[in-house]
Amino acid sequence: MVNFIFYMTLGSSGIPLFFINYKRFINFRTNRFYSFFVMLLMARFLTDLSVFVLEKTIHNSLPTFHFSGPVQFILILELFYLVGRFKLKKSFFIVIALVFSALDLFITSNLFDSNVLSALYHNLAIIFIGFRIFLSHEGTKFERLILESITIYYAVLIFYIYFFDETTYSKELMDYIMVFVCSVILVLNGIFTYSLCLNHKN
Amino acid sequence: MLEPQELGFFIVLFMLLTLGMGSVMIMLSRKNRKIKILSDQLVKSIEDKNKIEKLGIAISSKEEERSTIARVLHDDIGAILSLAQKNLSNMKENSVQGDRNFEAISLSKEYVSESIESLRNITKGLIPHYLLKFGLVKALEKMTQQKTDSFIDSFNFKSNIPDNLLLSDLVMTQYFYIASELITNLLKHSGPTSIEMTLTFDSDHLTMKITHNGIALSQSDFELLASDSDSIGLGNILYRLSLINGEIIYKKFEKNGTMEINAKV
Numbered sequence: 377m378v379n380f381i382f383y384m385t386l387g388s389s390g391i392p393l394f395f396i397n398y399k400r401f402i403n404f405r406t407n408r409f410y411s412f413f414v415m416l417l418m419a420r421f422l423t424d425l426s427v428f429v430l431e432k433t434i435h436n437s438l439p440t441f442h443f444s445g446p447v448q449f450i451l452i453l454e455l456f457y458l459v460g461r462f463k464l465k466k467s468f469f470i471v472i473a474l475v476f477s478a479l480d481l482f483i484t485s486n487l488f489d490s491n492v493l494s495a496l497y498h499n500l501a502i503i504f505i506g507f508r509i510f511l512s513h514e515g516t517k518f519e520r521l522i523l524e525s526i527t528i529y530y531a532v533l534i535f536y537i538y539f540f541d542e543t544t545y546s547k548e549l550m551d552y553i554m555v556f557v558c559s560v561i562l563v564l565n566g567i568f569t570y571s572l573c574l575n576h577k578n
Numbered sequence: 579m580l581e582p583q584e585l586g587f588f589i590v591l592f593m594l595l596t597l598g599m600g601s602v603m604i605m606l607s608r609k610n611r612k613i614k615i616l617s618d619q620l621v622k623s624i625e626d627k628n629k630i631e632k633l634g635i636a637i638s639s640k641e642e643e644r645s646t647i648a649r650v651l652h653d654d655i656g657a658i659l660s661l662a663q664k665n666l667s668n669m670k671e672n673s674v675q676g677d678r679n680f681e682a683i684s685l686s687k688e689y690v691s692e693s694i695e696s697l698r699n700i701t702k703g704l705i706p707h708y709l710l711k712f713g714l715v716k717a718l719e720k721m722t723q724q725k726t727d728s729f730i731d732s733f734n735f736k737s738n739i740p741d742n743l744l745l746s747d748l749v750m751t752q753y754f755y756i757a758s759e760l761i762t763n764l765l766k767h768s769g770p771t772s773i774e775m776t777l778t779f780d781s782d783h784l785t786m787k788i789t790h791n792g793i794a795l796s797q798s799d800f801e802l803l804a805s806d807s808d809s810i811g812l813g814n815i816l817y818r819l820s821l822i823n824g825e826i827i828y829k830k831f832e833k834n835g836t837m838e839i840n841a842k843v
Contacts, residue, residue, distance in 0.1 A: 511607065527598075527600065
């Protein structure tokens with residue numbers, strides 16, 4: 377049952393892709409936010425696809441997150457910086473993210489183990505930047521819907537990441553939490569699909 | 579040490595709490611945003627209303643001025659010219675019969691002279707006649723002295739404008755009226771005991787500086803007053819400055835204040 381929910385959640389990241397306006401996506405100069413958002417959706421879909429493939433082949437999908445984590449983080453940063461104005465430079469966050477990724481790959485962990493350190497950093501940074509957006513009045517309805525959803529999603533998942541190792545090595549705990557985490561991911565994909573429809577309508 | 583199920587329960591509980599808090603924050607931020615949009619709209623509508631009111635006052639005062647001019651033209655000049663016309667018609671009829679009435683001719687001349695005089699009086703009220711006749715320096719000196727004579731202890735006027743400098747009517751008129759408005763405002767609101775006015779011309783720039791020892795305004799004070807208050811006078815100053823691409827700079831010092839008007843002429 378949990379496996380079914382897990383694979384269904386992975387598949388759900390492909391749903392928003394059906395609602396993309398590819399003409400707008402290609403027109404990068406005039407629709408920067410939309411284009412980066414579509415890139416993020418694609419990165420999420422590719423991540424889930426590779427998780428599925430690796431789970432089926434080597435029964436370990438953790439290598440995917442070492443690479444998809446920083447990529448998604450950079451794309452999300454781009455989205456935030458397109459809407460809001462922040463004192464700290466984007467490159468500051470990116471450099472730290474790359475340092476943590478390297479640490480996770482070579483020192484604190486390895487390719488086949490979890491990247492908790494960098495994932496925690498990604499979540500904390502996104503929560504920090506995201507809540508600044510909450511306080512500001514910048515962005516359109518479409519932009520704010522996406523950024524608010526991403527912030528809440530990363531805020532909710534921070535506890536799951538913090539206890540990731542305990543969760544991974546205990547099947548009982550994994551089954552317990554996975555249902556909730558999958559529900560959150562499903563809701564996020566639902567919001568992304570809705571925002572694309574909303575934007576398409578506008 | 580927590581059992582896996584307990585740990586799971588706490589993790590999910592924390593997640594739910596975060597989700598709840600996040601949702602509340604989103605709702606509050608959206609509400610806050612709506613309030614900001616509404617307050618911006620309200621401020622804009624008030625500003626628009628003020629602008630319309632100011633425009634209305636300006637238009638009605640202009641209408642009033644026009645009706646006054648029309649009334650004076652009709653009652654004074656119109657009446658006299660009608661008499662002159664009637665007199666001339668009588669003379670024409672009499673001259674056909676061979677009569678030459680010198681008294682009627684001199685009366686007509688008187689009527690025409692009178693109407694010219696009335697016309698002069700009206701134009702004097704409309705434009706600063708003295709300004710066009712004697713130039714900006716003399717007109718400013720006369721106007722400011724007349725205004726300040728009984729209100730302050732000392733008034734000084736200095737100018738380095740060369741006699742052969744020809745200023746356009748537009749520049750002269752705007753400088754004259756701006757100075758007049760500034761002096762009136764000074765006497766009304768600042769209570770100075772001494773005013774010094776200098777008019778200088780340097781590399782195509784005409785600068786008029788008024789230094790006084792009354793209550794002074796800084797540039798930001800002036801901008802705030804000009805944007806907030808319903809004062810037509812301040813609005814007129816800015817309008818007149820825009821006509822000559824000029825600027826006004828207010829400075830506030832410990833013991834005095836200055837107002838400097840500068841424009842390229």
